[in-house]
Amino acid sequence: MVTASAPGKVYLFGEHAVVYGEPAVPCAIGLRASVTAEERSAGMRIQASDLSLDGFTVEYDGEGRDHPDIDVPDTLVQAAMGYVDEAVTQVREAADAPEASFEITIESEIPLGAGLGSSAAVAAAAIEAGTRELGVEITPTEIAERAYRVENTVQDGQASRADTFCSTMGGAVRVEGDDCHSIESPDLPFVIGYDGGAGDTGALVAGVRERRKEYEFAADTIEAIGDVVRRGEQALTANDTEEIGNLMDFNHGLLSALGVSSRTLDSMVWAARNAGCLGAKLTGAGGGGCIVALDPTPETLTALEYTHGCEEAFRAELDTDGVRVESE
Amino acid sequence: MVTASAPGKVYLFGEHAVVYGEPAVPCAIGLRASVTAEERSAGMRIQASDLSLDGFTVEYDGEGRDHPDIDVPDTLVQAAMGYVDEAVTQVREAADAPEASFEITIESEIPLGAGLGSSAAVAAAAIEAGTRELGVEITPTEIAERAYRVENTVQDGQASRADTFCSTMGGAVRVEGDDCHSIESPDLPFVIGYDGGAGDTGALVAGVRERRKEYEFAADTIEAIGDVVRRGEQALTANDTEEIGNLMDFNHGLLSALGVSSRTLDSMVWAARNAGCLGAKLTGAGGGGCIVALDPTPETLTALEYTHGCEEAFRAELDTDGVRVESE
Numbered sequence: 001m002v003t004a005s006a007p008g009k010v011y012l013f014g015e016h017a018v019v020y021g022e023p024a025v026p027c028a029i030g031l032r033a034s035v036t037a038e039e040r041s042a043g044m045r046i047q048a049s050d051l052s053l054d055g056f057t058v059e060y061d062g063e064g065r066d067h068p069d070i071d072v073p074d075t076l077v078q079a080a081m082g083y084v085d086e087a088v089t090q091v092r093e094a095a096d097a098p099e100a101s102f103e104i105t106i107e108s109e110i111p112l113g114a115g116l117g118s119s120a121a122v123a124a125a126a127i128e129a130g131t132r133e134l135g136v137e138i139t140p141t142e143i144a145e146r147a148y149r150v151e152n153t154v155q156d157g158q159a160s161r162a163d164t165f166c167s168t169m170g171g172a173v174r175v176e177g178d179d180c181h182s183i184e185s186p187d188l189p190f191v192i193g194y195d196g197g198a199g200d201t202g203a204l205v206a207g208v209r210e211r212r213k214e215y216e217f218a219a220d221t222i223e224a225i226g227d228v229v230r231r232g233e234q235a236l237t238a239n240d241t242e243e244i245g246n247l248m249d250f251n252h253g254l255l256s257a258l259g260v261s262s263r264t265l266d267s268m269v270w271a272a273r274n275a276g277c278l279g280a281k282l283t284g285a286g287g288g289g290c291i292v293a294l295d296p297t298p299e300t301l302t303a304l305e306y307t308h309g310c311e312e313a314f315r316a317e318l319d320t321d322g323v324r325v326e327s328e
Numbered sequence: 329m330v331t332a333s334a335p336g337k338v339y340l341f342g343e344h345a346v347v348y349g350e351p352a353v354p355c356a357i358g359l360r361a362s363v364t365a366e367e368r369s370a371g372m373r374i375q376a377s378d379l380s381l382d383g384f385t386v387e388y389d390g391e392g393r394d395h396p397d398i399d400v401p402d403t404l405v406q407a408a409m410g411y412v413d414e415a416v417t418q419v420r421e422a423a424d425a426p427e428a429s430f431e432i433t434i435e436s437e438i439p440l441g442a443g444l445g446s447s448a449a450v451a452a453a454a455i456e457a458g459t460r461e462l463g464v465e466i467t468p469t470e471i472a473e474r475a476y477r478v479e480n481t482v483q484d485g486q487a488s489r490a491d492t493f494c495s496t497m498g499g500a501v502r503v504e505g506d507d508c509h510s511i512e513s514p515d516l517p518f519v520i521g522y523d524g525g526a527g528d529t530g531a532l533v534a535g536v537r538e539r540r541k542e543y544e545f546a547a548d549t550i551e552a553i554g555d556v557v558r559r560g561e562q563a564l565t566a567n568d569t570e571e572i573g574n575l576m577d578f579n580h581g582l583l584s585a586l587g588v589s590s591r592t593l594d595s596m597v598w599a600a601r602n603a604g605c606l607g608a609k610l611t612g613a614g615g616g617g618c619i620v621a622l623d624p625t626p627e628t629l630t631a632l633e634y635t636h637g638c639e640e641a642f643r644a645e646l647d648t649d650g651v652r653v654e655s656e
Binding site: 220257 | 544599
């Protein structure tokens with residue numbers, strides 16, 4: 001029985017613009033998904049708990065699958081099972097063990113569907129746990145690649161490499177097209193506010209695409225985000241958290257112009273700013289979900305806890321650890 | 329005794345960027361300042377009421393001035409008296425009557441200091457009323473020029489020609505540098521939300537200047553606002569209010585990126601959008617003050633009336649009338 005964990009992530013800079021070839025900087029955060037894999041003779045069993053939903057258990061033999069008897073939206077459960085199924089497929093391939101079966105247990109501190117990369121973390125942790133359980137050790141690069149394939153299959157070819165790479169490697173990552181690599185970063189005292197909802201990623205991405213096609217100044221706005229990111233990389237290298245904060249604020253405004261913010265996201269961003277954080281922005285697809293603020297003091301967390309529309313607020317520092325084995 | 333009135337204004341597009349040579353489109357709105365001028369033998373008397381403050385009366389002889397005995401901030405009263413003083417100077421010059429004295433009464437529906445151009449409206453109406461009272465009729469172009477001089481003197485050479493031109497001419501105006509001219513516009517069903525406060529215009533303008541100097545992408549953002557305005561002119565010509573709304577939304581996001589929005593402004597903008605308005609943005613210097621939304625239905629007004637942080641909400645359609653004589 002092996003337990004591995006992998007971190008969630010926030011976008012420090014560059015979401016949406018990354019779709020058009022601009023660079024982006026996701027950062028791993030100290031909220032983790034843990035996956036325990038235990039080989040069993042036949043038939044899969046998946047248990048999930050604390051996925052910011054009530055948890056579910058489903059047992060099946062590969063032919064059919066019982067419908068899990070739980071009170072959460074079908075789509076979330078199907079999605080979560082889809083990621084585990086595909087991760088197991090990758091494990092079998094990596095370990096050259098096409099018949100391997102597992103009991104898989106998932107625990108996660110990362111709210112599901114909040115844009116914090118829970119699925120990438122589950123995929124990376126499941127691949128690490130499954131291969132180790134079969135006595136095989138694969139490189140982080142291979143884990144990242146296979147976790148990407150998991151996401152890409154479940155997400156119908158629409159996955160970005162950023163989430164899985166960041167979750168596997170930890171720390172700050174620079175993404176540009178298919179190229180991902182780790183970059184230097186100072187400690188980043190993130191505070192996250194979550195409105196309990198989620199935007200429709202597909203519709204939000206399509207909305208930006210439409211604006212970009214319709215308005216040349218929307219294309220310029222996307223390029224400006226790229227310039228913010230490039231400046232942000234310099235600020236990371238220079239360990240200039242104040243500048244990083246200013247750039248987060250600017251990035252948020254440009255995302256708002258592109259139509260991907262929301263009332264609660266802006267409300268949380270302002271609560272954080274008025275509390276004196278260094279900077280705040282939405283993270284991920286937008287339309288709802290999470291904001292990330294930079295604040296070494298306790299003020300922003302407290303402010304978010306008292307902000308109408310903020311369901312949950314928590315600290316989640318930059319996590320330099322990526323996927324790791326917790327026990328075996 | 330002559331009473332003249334002139335309208336306030338909102339910025340449909342382009343505030344802040346206009347400082348850097350981009351075009352902007354202010355629009356006159358159906359909220360008016362009325363000024364009554366009655367010649368008197370000697371000594372000035374100024375009465376103001378309903379300037380969204382408690383009103384004041386002050387009587388003086390040109391040598392000194394009694395301090396008005398009222399419960400409003402000194403600075404606002406001094407400012408209001410400054411505009412009237414300078415308007416009277418312009419009237420005397422225009423009518424070649426250096427000794428003329430007046431009893432001046434100001435009434436205004438335009439909240440003072442809310443960025444809705446109350447001072448420009450008072451200046452334009454006072455010049456029209458004063459000259460007419462002296463039996464002199466001057467052209468709108470001269471009124472606009474003289475009203476600009478009033479603002480420029482009181483504002484230490486920092487005034488824009490936009491407010492006074494727009495208030496004098498009415499309707500929609502295109503401003504680019506010192507060039508102002510009227511442009512075609514469809515009916516625009518504006519709804520205004522006012523947070524009861526005001527940003528520090530000087531500090532906000534300086535903040536944008538600093539960002540523009542520091543970041544090339546801030547300069548690009550300012551240019552993008554110019555492009556929004558140019559597209560907006562086309563939409564006005566084409567009578568495409570839906571497009572005008574989309575462009576207002578985009579303009580607001582770019583202003584947010586430049587750091588001139590605020591928590592209450594964003595809160596009102598979202599209340600309006602969620603109520604289904606065609607578009608919404610801050611108007612004027614930002615940091616507090618007013619938002620303007622476009623909505624032919626009653627929804628936005630109602631939503632703003634119930635929005636925390638919105639002190640006052642009102643309809644104020646585009647007003648095609650500029651300065652006009654109400655009675656003589």
